[in-house]
Amino acid sequence: MPELPEVEVTRLGIAPAVTGWRATGAVTRVGGLRYPLPDDLGRRLAGQVLREVRRRGKYLLLHFDEGRLLLHLGMSGSLRLLPAGTPAARHDHVDLLFGKVLLRLTDPRRFGSLLWLPPEPAGHPLLDVLGIEPLEAAFTGRWLHAALRGRRGPVKPAIMDSHLVVGIGNIYASESLFRAGIDPRRAAGRISGQRCDRLADAVRATLNEAIAAGGSSLKDFIGSDGGKGWFQQSHFVYGRAGEPCRACGGPVRQVRQAGRATFFCPRCQR
DNA sequence: CTGGTCACCTGGAAGC
DNA sequence: TGCTTCCAGGTGACCA
Structure with a gap:
């Protein structure tokens, strides 16, 4: 979970x-x-x-x-x-x-x-090997831009690397990149500072919203179904291959990166 | 150093 | 129905 x-x-x-x-x-x-x-x-x-x-x-x-x-x-x-x-x-x-x-x-x-x-x-x-906390103030677009510098691999696996930044798993990596309008296949080190700002904001917003959504069912923890509502959230792209993008209506695409499923909208994400 | 692949384990869904 | 195959939210070890 x-x-x-x-x-x-x-x-x-x-x-x-x-x-x-x-x-x-x-x-x-x-x-x-x-x-x-x-x-x-x-x-x-x-x-x-x-x-x-x-x-x-x-x-x-x-x-x-x-x-x-x-x-x-x-x-x-x-x-x-x-x-x-x-x-x-x-x-x-x-x-x-x-x-x-x-x-x-x-x-x-x-x-x-x-x-x-x-x-x-x-x-x-x-x-000791863990990277920065994405919900702390030090995690900024500027920080991200510097951290990704020199990385030639795609950005999505990069933001899932816990040695860099912790906590962004497979779902929220796709979701954050969608919100930032960034193609997950783009080389990590070739994303502009401005777009890194957007990405850092998107990561923070995505994680915070998910916490808020889960937090609404906190009482479930005293009982039998620990945090059940969580996985029922509607995602922008995750798990929606072939379905219409919620922003442009075009089909959501699925590819495989570093062994994991990646979802994105090729029209909204560049 | 970087990035990709595999292994770890179980269960659910899809395919035949 | 039942068997097989694939896939899943993580991540450390290993390899080129």
Whole structure:
């Protein structure tokens, strides 16, 4: 489920409910996801208070007294807040227990990750290589223009490179480029400063709108369907190959870039 | 360094 | 109906 907006909506959904709560243990039902799970997770967490839930790119960081849980939802992961004792279903791999409630990590494809990190300011290889946050003020057209300089490959895979800028997944890459009127096949390093301004604005607007849309269903996180409304959003181009462009009516095209499906309107995007 | 491909895993949809 | 094939929101390892 998760690009940056979904992760942020998850964060917003769980943080008010569990911040300040004391962990009472954990249940693990699988040996590992992308990486092996931390040893003795329940014993390690028990007694520690969850102080803060942060996000970095598509990662969530649960800050406890003595360290941090680094969590990634991969391609199919979700995190829900449920009453203690809620029976686990297939793919419910980890429960973090907080007395009367639990945080349940569900992830059919198991591309997600869950790692235990020492407290700040310790780094971690997965975090240290991450690029700029697109919703922070430093992410500007000027920054983007400089970051893309010298890149000869197409712009769409470039803006999905988490070493450059985090959080822009396959859906919002296509959507942002549509909003900016930029052809996804265009060489990244050959986009003018002015158009980089537009692209940076488009990325910000796209992500913020998606967060706002997901945020409207935040109450779903306390219940059974974690953030269900999210994938029902109507996109401008993503998943709409052959359908009429919402701006010009021409057919939306689909191509493959770096192994991923890209959608765009050849008339509106140059 | 850059960019492309593959692997990881399961499930749903489409095709035959 | 049932089997096969393809595809999916991420990303790190590996290769040219």
